[in-house]
Structures are given as C-alpha cells and as structure tokens.
Amino acid sequence: MELNCDRYLVVACDTSTDMLACAVAWWTPAAGAHEHARIEVLASADHLCRRHANVELVNSVKTVLEDAGKTMDDVDAVLVGRGPGSFTGVRIGISTAKGLARGANIPLHGVSTLDATAWRAWAAGVRGSVGVAADAMRGEVYPALYRLDDEGAHRQFERERVVKAQVAVEEWSALPQAGELQLTGDGLVRYGARFEAAGLTAHAVSREQWWPTGEGLLLAAAATMGSVPLDRDGDPALVLPIYTRLSDAEENERRRLGLAESAHVDTTGVADELAGRHLQLRPMGAADAEAASDLEVRCFAGAGHTPWTPTMFLEELAEGVAAPRSWWVAHDDGELIGIAGGMVVDCDVQILDVAVDASYRRQGIARKLLAHVSYDAQMLGCKTASLEVEADNAAARALYEALGFAETGVRRGYYGAGRDAIVMSTTLPLVLPVDAASPEPTAAAKRVWPAPVPERTEAERAAIARAQPVLAIESSCDETAVAIIAADGTMLANQVSTQIDFHARFGGVVPEIASRKHVEVIVGVVDAALEEAAASLELASGPLMPRELAAVGVTQGPGLVGALVVGVAFAKGFAFAAGAPLICVNHLEGHLYANLLTTPDLKPPFIFTLVSGGHTMLVHVRAWGDYEVLGETLDDAVGEAFDKVAKALGLGYPGGPIISRLAETGNPHAIEFPRALNRKGDYRFSLSGLKTAVMLYIEQENKAGRPLHLPDLAASFEAAVFDVQYKKAKAALHATGAKEYCIGGGVAANPHLREMMIRKLSRQGIRVTVPPQGACTDNAAMIAVVAREKYLRGEFSGFDIDADPNMTL
Structure with a gap:
C-alpha cells in the first residue's frame, strides 16, 4: 500500500529515567489505519544524565536540530515520554515539551516511556x-x-x-x-x-x-498513531504524566475516609473530589462549643428542637465520658458551618446530632461529616449506626436513605405532640457514592489546536512593537501565575490559577500536589494571559502570539523544588521555541519590586520587610540589586506561624486571612503573649516561642473546660507578631537614616499590619509603601516587574539554568 507523501519533522524527548532521550526525525504517516508510520531519524542526543535533565534538555534539543540542519521553525510536532518514571524527571520532560509546543504553536503528543523501552529492545x-x-x-x-x-x-x-x-x-x-x-x-x-x-x-x-531512546519513543508512537496527521490536534494543555497513584497525602486521606479509587487519577494525578474549601473537616474541640451552639440555634430555633448549649458540647468532649464519642465539624475559612456527632453503645454508633448551616446545604457536607463519624465508630468496633429523624423532615430522611439507612421503628410523640420520630439503622461502612462521571470537557479540550495565526494589521504590529511585551511565569509554591508587562511598565495581563482548595484539607501545602497541578494548568494560564494582553493592546485579530514577545521571565527560586521545576522547564522550552531571550527572577526580589506597582517613584535607599509563608527578613535596600539582609527568622516565618496557630485552632488553611478576620472584633491586649528577640540592635526574628505560648494557652483553656474567645486570641497573637515587626523596622530606619519603608509577602496583605506600619511610621516622617493587596501573595505581576527591568538592562540567562530552591536575596 502506498504511503502518504506528506511527512512531518518531529522532535522527541524523554527524561523519565536517568537517560535523557532526544531525537529529531521525519515522520511519514501510514496510508492505512492499522499500519505504522515510517520513521527516519536524522539526529539523536541520547545520553545518561542523572539529575541534570533540566539543565541539559533544551540545549540537547538545540543540538539535534543543528545536527539535522533544522531549527524550531521547521518542526511540525513534539513527542514526549509521559512516564511512568521519576516524578521529577517526568515533569521536566513534559513541562519542557509543553513549552516547546506552545512556544512554537505546534502539536504535542505523548507516549508511554515503558512502550519506548520495549520498542528500543525491538529495534535491537x-x-x-x-x-x-x-x-x-x-x-x-x-x-x-x-x-x-x-x-x-x-x-x-x-x-x-x-x-x-x-x-x-x-x-x-x-x-x-x-x-x-x-x-x-x-x-x-x-x-x-x-x-x-x-x-x-x-x-x-x-x-x-x-x-528508552528518542528512536524508541518515535517507534512506539508510530505504532499507535501510524496514520495520524501530526499537524492537527495534539493540544499541549491536555498532555499529562502517566500517573499510577495519588500523592501519599491523598492516598492516606482516601483510605481514612474509606473512599473508592479516584475517578480522575489517570487524568490529573490529583483527587479532585478531595478539594473544596467548603469541605474542610476536623474533629470538634472545646473552642468550637460556642460556635456549635450558635449553629444549633440557627438551624433548629422554632422547630421544636431544643438547641444544644455550649456546656452540653463541652460535656460531650470531656475526658472520661461513659461511652466513646466522635464529633466532627465543617468550616469555611474559619466559620463553623456544620457539625455531626455520635455515641458508641454496644457496637452501634448512635448519631446524636447533625446540623449544617442553611446557606451551605446541598453541598454534601452532612454526608461527609457522617462519613467521618462512622469511620471513627468502625475503628471503635461498631458494626451498625442508628438515629432518629422527625417523620415530616423529608430532606433529612432522603439524605439518610441515600447513605443506606432504613426505617426500623417509630417513636410516637418523640418531638412533641403529633410529631413522631422515625428510627433508622444501617450497617457500616456507610454508602458513600462517588461521582465517577466524566467531567465536562475543558475549554482547552474544545479549542482548535494549533491556534490560528492572527493576520495583524499594520497598526497592531506597531502596537506590539511599542509595547515590547515581556511574559513572566511564577510557580514557586501553590499558585500557577502568568503576567505580561510592557516596556513602559504597563501591566497587560495578570492571571493566577490557585490550588488552595487542594491543599486546604491538609492544613498546608502538599508539595507533590502543587507540582502536579502546575503541570496540569500551566498552558491554560499562559493562554489566558496571552488573550488578556491582546485585549489590553486592542488586538482585534487575535491573542498575542509567543513569537511576538520580547522576552520570557520565570521565577528560578527560592521555593518548592518540584513546583519551581515545572515553571523553569516550561519557560525554557517556551522561550527557545518562541525565539525569545530567557530571564531568571529571584522570587524574593519579586516581592520587593511589587511595591513599584503602587509607588513607581520608589528609589533606594530604603528598608524592606518581607513577611510571607516561607520567609521573614528585614532588608536594607542600598540600591536596586544591592541588598543587605539585616535579620531573618531563626525558625518559623510569619506566615508559617499564622498557619500553625490556625491549624491548632482547627480554623483551616491558609491561616492568615482567617486569623485576620477574627482579630477585627478582638481585644489585642486580652492575652499577653511573648515578644521574642526584642532587644536593641537585634534584627533577627523568632516565632517558635510565641507559637508554643499560643499552643499552651489553648491546651490550658481546653483542660479547664473554658471555650476559647477566638477573636481575642487572634487579636492578641497578631499584636505579638506585628509589634516586633514594627519595632525592628523602626530601629533599622533610625540606624540607616533611610526615609522610605516598604513591605512585601503574603502577610503584607494583612490590613492590621498595613494600617499599623503606615500610621506609626508616617508620624516619624517615613514614607510607607505597601503593594496592592493582590500583589502580596505569590503572583506573576511582581515577577514581571523584575523581568522588565532585567530586559531593559539586557540581563538574560542561558537555557542551561535550573531551578534553585535555596536562592537567597
């Protein structure tokens, strides 16, 4: 049978193992649907490369193209090994390949690395x-x-x-x-x-x-995609690693909840159904007694049911109760919005109470609360569960029936004259249906790929030339962010994809989840930024194209290594394919430069305080790029301390916004917490002692059976943290003679810290700059500001750079 005369130039790469596999080849599609494509390898650069794949991959692609006498302009498609293999290695390969394909506006196809290994043996x-x-x-x-x-x-x-x-x-x-x-x-x-x-x-x-080798990748793909025209489809947004399991944190959570295998693990590697800030659940503590009673009043007042009092909840939680209890609460950003509890009696857990705030119903919260109670009961030897529900409460009866409860009796007049209670029972575990239906196609799945190339007008080309747009990528932690800035400092686009829902139930960022989500969404965030930039530049013909960018910036460090790797690998592939210079940015410097978004005329010398989830430092900025770190934290960063205190109180993640909101109505002088390292001339910080003091206070109050007054505790904790920040900043300003002060980092969004610094330092003749609220937490706008400055100075990086999780200011 005759082969098609069309052929495509393909770049194949894989870093799933210690072998960096890379080749460029002609791909001639088969004429028949069940035949193999014909492969002609033009050049290869396969070599063992342990732990240096991110350093060498893009330059290896450059080498094979040069050896074949080709450039990225000649490439029709990219082929990448999807693993399974080393988690970091797989992400380097896929992120780089996504960058290459998106930067060149060509298809990306994936193939199993196991298949590639088998085909290498076949070729031999x-x-x-x-x-x-x-x-x-x-x-x-x-x-x-x-x-x-x-x-x-x-x-x-x-x-x-x-x-x-x-x-x-x-x-x-x-x-x-x-x-x-x-x-x-x-x-x-x-x-x-x-x-x-x-x-x-x-x-x-x-x-x-x-x-595996580059040839093995090509042969494996040729066998499964033999007659596929490689210049169509192949959306890089849809190519993901081959996952064989969830992250350890999610596996443990699913086992604890008794849930079935995630319906989407093969697609994303993340248990999407475990996400949701409205589904943060935790065991009830003494500090919840008042809020739980208030919820009871809201849910049952006027319904003939006497609400539980705070004392009644405290008695349920007291040590030494006659029968074991299990009580769980659900909350949304610190607000208690659901409760459920049960008592164990002779291998049966008797459900004592279930309540969910009216505005949060029909979200599966009661179902999940009962799942936790029943799980605890199983661990205590229970085989069955039972409860009473008012006969006229159709919604509650429907919920219990869906969980497997069946009517076993009636108690006449249990809720008052003429109001019967239906007794319902079931065997454990509860029936917990998991929605395994396929999700709706994403916008990326519906779009045409490769993207149509816009036909620019002369005016549009001139607008792009004037703007000299610089794209910047931020992926140091749990936010995938992309911004585009013009050479004159105008922000053309600022897009963020947050992962907070996926980390909230674990009380903090899970690095493995963060890295997986970055791989999943990075192309979509870049696309959104390119479209927003086109709107800002009034490009009616279509989105900004990668080859129209003046440069590509990326956060190199510090941060979570797995998260940084995704952004750096993608940016390198993207910049190389787009023919744009690469700019590396220090994440900490980004927080500093974020102040230029508010005060463009800010000039050194000045004092800068960085307060974030991972860093706390006081810096003397003598000139742009000339930084003297006066003092850093010896233990916990400020943001980390907020998260730990919030977690101890069961308030959820992230802790900063929750504690800030509680503190609004609290008395900052109610509790005297310690101020560490509060000595003259000492610019270091230490928060472990304060954190321990808060934990001891919570423990003492719980033992005494006294409900915590959360607003007072939050306000007093904030005051202890911020007093030290102010005093050290004031001392540094006096010692250096600087008349300017600014702040940055996620905690800089705290309204109480911002107001205090402005009010107190302004009285002393200091001009105080605070960045926009949206530019305090991790974002790409601040990275874009630094990238723009480096672009104008011509400070570019080579494609052999790697992520640096320990980068310093």
Missing part, C-alpha cells in the same frame, strides 16, 4: 516475551509485559501500574513463559539482584538497552 532485534521493569524507587517498579515479533512490540497489559519489586518478581516467576522471559528496564539497576535470585535474568537484554 529482541523477539519473544519481554518484561520491562522501570524504576519507581521506594522499593517499587513499574512492571510491563510485551510480546515482540517482527511486526513490533505488543502490550500484554491494559494500564501502567506500580508494585513492590518483590511482587513483580513473584508475578513474573509464576508465568508459563518465565523461563524465556527477557528482562529490560532501569529498575534492574536497583533491583536486579532480586530478579536474578528468582532466575529471571538469564535472558536479560544487554544493559545499554535498559533505558
């Missing part, structure tokens, strides 16, 4: 049964069986999975073809002795073939 002449054991670390492998014949490598499994290496040994030893099984894969480097002890390595392929 291996035939018969082959077992690929890819290294998953932690004593685990990704096992995959193939049958290799003259036609190619054929999968003998449905989906990738991860198992303990010993499990793979036992499974493969039990195969009928175990004696002829030919092993390959980088897992043999670490666990080969286990396979050898079982007699499985007698026919292992040669060691140099244990890793």
Whole structure:
C-alpha cells in the first residue's frame, strides 16, 4: 500500500529515567489505519544524565536540530515520554515539551516511556516475551509485559501500574513463559539482584538497552498513531504524566475516609473530589462549643428542637465520658458551618446530632461529616449506626436513605405532640457514592489546536512593537501565575490559577500536589494571559502570539523544588521555541519590586520587610540589586506561624486571612503573649516561642473546660507578631537614616499590619509603601516587574539554568 507523501519533522524527548532521550526525525504517516508510520531519524542526543535533565534538555534539543540542519521553525510536532518514571524527571520532560509546543504553536503528543523501552529492545532485534521493569524507587517498579515479533512490540497489559519489586518478581516467576522471559528496564539497576535470585535474568537484554531512546519513543508512537496527521490536534494543555497513584497525602486521606479509587487519577494525578474549601473537616474541640451552639440555634430555633448549649458540647468532649464519642465539624475559612456527632453503645454508633448551616446545604457536607463519624465508630468496633429523624423532615430522611439507612421503628410523640420520630439503622461502612462521571470537557479540550495565526494589521504590529511585551511565569509554591508587562511598565495581563482548595484539607501545602497541578494548568494560564494582553493592546485579530514577545521571565527560586521545576522547564522550552531571550527572577526580589506597582517613584535607599509563608527578613535596600539582609527568622516565618496557630485552632488553611478576620472584633491586649528577640540592635526574628505560648494557652483553656474567645486570641497573637515587626523596622530606619519603608509577602496583605506600619511610621516622617493587596501573595505581576527591568538592562540567562530552591536575596 502506498504511503502518504506528506511527512512531518518531529522532535522527541524523554527524561523519565536517568537517560535523557532526544531525537529529531521525519515522520511519514501510514496510508492505512492499522499500519505504522515510517520513521527516519536524522539526529539523536541520547545520553545518561542523572539529575541534570533540566539543565541539559533544551540545549540537547538545540543540538539535534543543528545536527539535522533544522531549527524550531521547521518542526511540525513534539513527542514526549509521559512516564511512568521519576516524578521529577517526568515533569521536566513534559513541562519542557509543553513549552516547546506552545512556544512554537505546534502539536504535542505523548507516549508511554515503558512502550519506548520495549520498542528500543525491538529495534535491537529482541523477539519473544519481554518484561520491562522501570524504576519507581521506594522499593517499587513499574512492571510491563510485551510480546515482540517482527511486526513490533505488543502490550500484554491494559494500564501502567506500580508494585513492590518483590511482587513483580513473584508475578513474573509464576508465568508459563518465565523461563524465556527477557528482562529490560532501569529498575534492574536497583533491583536486579532480586530478579536474578528468582532466575529471571538469564535472558536479560544487554544493559545499554535498559533505558528508552528518542528512536524508541518515535517507534512506539508510530505504532499507535501510524496514520495520524501530526499537524492537527495534539493540544499541549491536555498532555499529562502517566500517573499510577495519588500523592501519599491523598492516598492516606482516601483510605481514612474509606473512599473508592479516584475517578480522575489517570487524568490529573490529583483527587479532585478531595478539594473544596467548603469541605474542610476536623474533629470538634472545646473552642468550637460556642460556635456549635450558635449553629444549633440557627438551624433548629422554632422547630421544636431544643438547641444544644455550649456546656452540653463541652460535656460531650470531656475526658472520661461513659461511652466513646466522635464529633466532627465543617468550616469555611474559619466559620463553623456544620457539625455531626455520635455515641458508641454496644457496637452501634448512635448519631446524636447533625446540623449544617442553611446557606451551605446541598453541598454534601452532612454526608461527609457522617462519613467521618462512622469511620471513627468502625475503628471503635461498631458494626451498625442508628438515629432518629422527625417523620415530616423529608430532606433529612432522603439524605439518610441515600447513605443506606432504613426505617426500623417509630417513636410516637418523640418531638412533641403529633410529631413522631422515625428510627433508622444501617450497617457500616456507610454508602458513600462517588461521582465517577466524566467531567465536562475543558475549554482547552474544545479549542482548535494549533491556534490560528492572527493576520495583524499594520497598526497592531506597531502596537506590539511599542509595547515590547515581556511574559513572566511564577510557580514557586501553590499558585500557577502568568503576567505580561510592557516596556513602559504597563501591566497587560495578570492571571493566577490557585490550588488552595487542594491543599486546604491538609492544613498546608502538599508539595507533590502543587507540582502536579502546575503541570496540569500551566498552558491554560499562559493562554489566558496571552488573550488578556491582546485585549489590553486592542488586538482585534487575535491573542498575542509567543513569537511576538520580547522576552520570557520565570521565577528560578527560592521555593518548592518540584513546583519551581515545572515553571523553569516550561519557560525554557517556551522561550527557545518562541525565539525569545530567557530571564531568571529571584522570587524574593519579586516581592520587593511589587511595591513599584503602587509607588513607581520608589528609589533606594530604603528598608524592606518581607513577611510571607516561607520567609521573614528585614532588608536594607542600598540600591536596586544591592541588598543587605539585616535579620531573618531563626525558625518559623510569619506566615508559617499564622498557619500553625490556625491549624491548632482547627480554623483551616491558609491561616492568615482567617486569623485576620477574627482579630477585627478582638481585644489585642486580652492575652499577653511573648515578644521574642526584642532587644536593641537585634534584627533577627523568632516565632517558635510565641507559637508554643499560643499552643499552651489553648491546651490550658481546653483542660479547664473554658471555650476559647477566638477573636481575642487572634487579636492578641497578631499584636505579638506585628509589634516586633514594627519595632525592628523602626530601629533599622533610625540606624540607616533611610526615609522610605516598604513591605512585601503574603502577610503584607494583612490590613492590621498595613494600617499599623503606615500610621506609626508616617508620624516619624517615613514614607510607607505597601503593594496592592493582590500583589502580596505569590503572583506573576511582581515577577514581571523584575523581568522588565532585567530586559531593559539586557540581563538574560542561558537555557542551561535550573531551578534553585535555596536562592537567597
């Protein structure tokens, strides 16, 4: 059968293993639907590259293109290994490939790294049964069986999975073809002795073939996409790593809740149904007694039900109660909005109370609260659950029936004359349906890709040339942010995709979730910024295109290494493909420069306080780029201390906004908390002692059975933190003679801190600058301001830079 005459130039890369696989090839599609595409490799740069993939990948792509006599302008599509493999390695490969494809406006296609390894063996002449054991670390492998014949490598499994290496040994030893099984894969480097002890390595392929290659990637894709025209579809926003499990934090949470496997783990690697700030749940504490009683009043006043009093809740939580209890609360940003509790009696948990604020109903909150209570009851040996519900309460009866409860009796007049109670019971665990329906297609899934290239008018081209737009990417923690700034300082776009819902239930940022979400959303955030910039520049013909950018900036550090890696890898691929210079930005300097968004004429020398979730420092800014760090925290950062205190109080995450709101009605002098390192000339900070003092106060009040007055506690805690910030800033201003002061970081959004610094320092003739509220927490606008300054000075970086999680100011 004749092959199509069309052919495509493809760049293939993979960093899922210690092998950096990279090749450029001609791809000629097959004429038939079940035939393989024809591959002609023009150049390759496969090489072992342990822990340096982010440093070497883009330059490896550059090298193979140069060796083939091509440039990115000639490339029709990008092919990337999706893993499974090293988590960091997979993300480097996919993020770089996303950047290449989005920067060049060409398709991106993904292929299994396991398939690529099997096809490498096929290309080397291996035939018969082959077992690929890819290294998953932690004593685990990704096992995959193939049958290799003259036609190619054929999968003998449905989906990738991860198992303990010993499990793979036992499974493969039990195969009928175990004696002829030919092993390959980088897992043999670490666990080969286990396979050898079982007699499985007698026919292992040669060691140099244990890793995937660029050719292997191309052959694997050619077998599954043989007749696919590579210049269509292939939206880079939709290419994600192959996930075999959730993050450890999510796995533990799902097991604790008794939930089934996540419906979307294969798609995103994150349990989306565990997200939701309205579903933050925790055990009830003594500090909740008053709020729980208030909720009871709101829910049941006038309904013939006598609301529980704070004392009644405290008695339920007291040590030494006759029967074990389980009480849980739900909250939204610190406001208690749901409760449920039960008492264990003879292997049955009797549900004592369920209440959800009227404005939060129909969100599954009662269902999830009862799931926690029933889980605790199971751990205490319960087999059944029972409750009473008013006969006329149709909504509540429907909820309990959906959870598996059935009517077992009637108590006449239980709620008053003529108001019967229906007794309902069920066996444990509760029925907890998980909505496994596929989500609606995202905007990215519906769009046409590659994006149509706008036909610019002369006026539009002139507007872009005047603007010299610089795009900046921020991914240091749990926000994926992209901003675009003009050379004159005009902010053309500012987009943020927050992950706060995914981290809230864990009381803080889970690095593995943060990294996975960055990979998932980064293309979409870039697209949104390019569209917003086009609107700002009044480009009616279409969104700003990557090749119309003057430069690409990115946060290099400090931050979470897995999160930084995604942004840096994407930015490098994006800038290289777009033909734009790359600019690296220090995240801490970004917080400093954010003040220029409010006060463009701010000039050194001045004193700067950085107060964020990861950093607390006092800086003498002698000149732009010339910084003297006068003092830093010896332990907890300010934002971290707020989060820990909020967590101890069960108020949720992030703690800063919650405590700030509570403090508005509190007395800052109600509780005398310590002020550490409050000595003249000492610019260091320490918050561990204050945090411990707060914890001890909470413990003492709980033991005494006294409900905490949260507003007073919050206000007193804030006062202890901010008094020290003010005194040290004042001392530094006096010592240096500076007449300007500014602040930055997530805690700089706190209205009480901002107001105090402005009020007190202004009285002393100091001009105080505070950044816009939206530019205090992590954002790309502040990164764009720094990137613009570096662009104007011509300070560019090479494509061999890597993320630096420990970067200092």
